Amino acid sequence: MDKNDYSITGKAKIAGVMGFPVAHSRSPLLHNYWLRRYQIDGAYVPMAVDPLGLPSALRSLAPLGFAGCNITVPHKENAIQLVDTVDELAKKVGAINTVVVGEKGSLAGSNTDVYGFTANLEGAGKAWQKKKPALVVGAGGASRAVIIALSEAGCGEIRLTNRTNDRAITLSREMQPHVKKITPVAWQDRDDAMKDCALLVNTTTQGMQGQPALDVDLRALDDNALVTDLVYTPLHTPLLLEAKRRGHAIMDGLGMLLHQAVPGFEAWYGVKPVVDDTARLLLMTDIMNAKIPE
């Protein structure tokens, strides 16, 4: 699209992302691409907000005329306490990543990571047998959204394993009311726990650029199980490469990043954007060209 097709006027709808640091966020790239693509008079800006400044930054959205914002690391859990309403999914997760400013300036928080994870996996079609058990590796913030997404999608059993066993036990207990069945699996038993699973999800930071590969052995995993990684730098983590080598269907983490952005964009700018190959390629190129270590 010709850059000259697009301009921001005094009536532009404004949104952005609050994080600390925020420079690594690909959200400005993605949302501004969609704004141009749909010829919307709007802008999306990065906002480096330190934790102490978060309450006043959020309360400034309405007076500044913002339509809302995304919330990223490290604010997702704190922000839930600072908005006026929180939807049911976000309450279950215990974190928000999207804020929409209401007509009277009220702030509505939601968690679109849940939608992003599911929408990405839906692209896998039949490869994901939802009723069968899923093994989730990791018990941090990302794991919480994945657990709720799996549960909402009808997953029959979630097995949760984490290097620090206590965190898996605590999170399983916390998620119990929201899921059909969740069982903590001791870290040393993680490979055996893959038996009968239709899905393996890495929610840890292992496999990320500069980090060692996730230490798992896929031998016990059913041939038709799907393997997915939330890490998207690199796009094909050692886990995904090994899964592919073994013949498993794989799903990289970039799709979740793209899909989680959809509900916010639609709420702020009034158009539901399409996650297509162009959007994917845009982010992929940016990630591959990144000069700073991820």
Ligand code: ATR
């Ligand atoms: P996030 O909120 O993004 O999920 P986090 O809360 O820092 O981030 O969690 C990171 C996850 O990666 C945790 O599950 C962590 O395991 P611990 O609870 O034992 O710290 C996991 N992780 C980090 N380094 C790891 C390693 N070397 N091996 C296995 N898991 C690791």
